[in-house]
Amino acid sequence: MLSITAVLTAWCGFESSQWGGEMSIAFSTASSARIEAARQAGVANAARQADLTIWGLYVQARAQRDTALASYVEQRIRRPFPGGLQGMDR
16 A cells, blocks of 8 residues: 555656646746737837827817928828828818
């Protein structure tokens, strides 16, 4: 009985080490994906901020009836801009 217990204990230790290695690999992969997702979120937020800055300048130029500046800025608005220029009377 004692030898069976020893063999089963050794087997459990072996299986545990195998799953521990798999868990470590999965954790590393998940960590890398989380870091990449955070980087991509930063890129997207910077692009959104640039879009909103350009859009704000465009709206301000339109409000001041500065058609030259509005036209210049309009050419720099990325397409498709969320909300776009639809509905704006040109």
